[in-house]
Amino acid sequence: MRNLLTGLCLWLAGPVLAVAAPVDFKDVRFWTAPDHTRVVFDINGPVQHNLFIVKNPERVVIDIPGARAKSSLNTKAVNAGLIDGVRAAMYKPDVLRIVLDLKQGVRPKSFTLKPNGQYGHRLVVDLYNKTEKAGKAVVKKTVADMNIQSRDLVIAIDAGHGGEDPGAIGRHGTREKDVVYSIARRLEALIKKEPGMQAVLIRKGDYYIGLRQRINKARKLNADLFISIHADGFRDRRVRGSSVFVLSNRGATSEMARWLAEKENSSDLAGGVSLDDKDGLLAEVLLDLSQTATIEASLEVADNLLGELKGIGKTHKSSVQQAGFVVLKSPDIPSILVETAFISNPQEEKKLRSKQHQQMLARAMLRGIQDYFSKHPPPGTRMIARQYVVKRGDTLSHIAVQHQVGLNRLRGYNDLRNDRLRIGDTLRIPPSRGS
Secondary structure, eight states, X not given: OHHHHHHHHHHHHHHHHTOOOOEEEEEEEEEEOSSEEEXXXXXXXXXXXXXXXXXXXXXXXXXXXXXXXXXXXXXXXXXXXXXXXXXXXEEETTEEEEXXXXXXXXXXXXXXXXXXXXXXXXXXXXXXXXXXXXXXXXXXXXXXXXXXXXXOEEEEEEEOOBTTBOXXXXXXXXXXXXXXXXXXXXXXXXXHTSTTEEEEESOOSSOOOOHHHHHXXXXXXXXXXXXXXXXXXXXXXXXXXXXXXXEOHHHHHHHHHHHHHOGGGGSOOTTSOOSTTSOHHHHHHHHHHHHHHHHHHHHHHHHHHHHHHHTTSOBSSSSOEEEOOGGGOOSSSOEEEEEEEETTSHHHHHHHHOHHHHHHHHHHHHHHHHHHHHHSOOTTBTTTSOEEEOOTTOOHHHHHHHTTOOHHHHHHHTXXXXXXXXXXXXXXXXXXXXX
């Protein structure tokens, strides 16, 4: 009988022994972006949570059942973006309450993330500025405006990943988000030196932007080209070489369905064509025409850029690749994605860390961009505002001096193999400073 009672007691005690240990909130990190502040809590297991806002003063409160906080999180005075401080305490014996003290009202969004190669479980809270004003868009001019004022080309440069998302990581700890941002900054600087061209960085620091947000930002800026910069990773460290991608036909088809189905996508396409007042068939035809032209332009600029990359190192593929990457899905902006190298390859990781190689990559991208737009300048841009018809007695050097551009640049801009000119030929004049 005694053994039976002992066994029964142990059986009854079983569920008590199996109760899960509390999840520990170990640390908190902050990422500040222009339009929001991201708060990331490092935890040692999955959690459920309830988030709500408290006014006067402004606070965001998060209740987490079955959790506890380490002392380092208990009272954390910070000054990060929209946050003044973080406080944590047990609201109930089995409920942890975390309070984010705010500088102003916010729109919060929260979600959990599963472990990846670098981080464990995380609870993420994004705080969006309620009073944020939309950035001033770059206004494109129509052909009719050309005689009044020509505009610069707008190149949107998207450095992949950022913030909590490091991207691929090399053997020596090089993070994709860091090297591609450095390359993006170098490309931005080069473009800014080019008359008639303007560069806009999609992200301007170490923070994450959603993939569709990147597209939307480029469209709001009326970009003429969207270029997303990445550094590939693969389990086989021997794989190497750069690649250039554009949108696949399958990706375009799925995006068309999405655009036609969603109300917010009825805003103007490039050229002021609106879909919201068109019947279903006409809207589909117009969108298909826009997408087809965009993919064709993307393929050509990608081919130019891939040719330039071949001149500075090995390419992974000999031709432009097509895939359904979300950032390539703008229906009216030529969009390309450049995998600069395999960061998982030790030799290429070393190159990606080199400032000299980063500059070479940026210059190759610039040359590819210039080559495309010299042949296909958008209406109303300074790229087509200057042309010259050759007259009797003209020489190439005289024309270069007359228009204050370098002879080599004038020659390259027009794909001239020599300096011989024919009367009546039309030369494209590269933009010069002050034009």
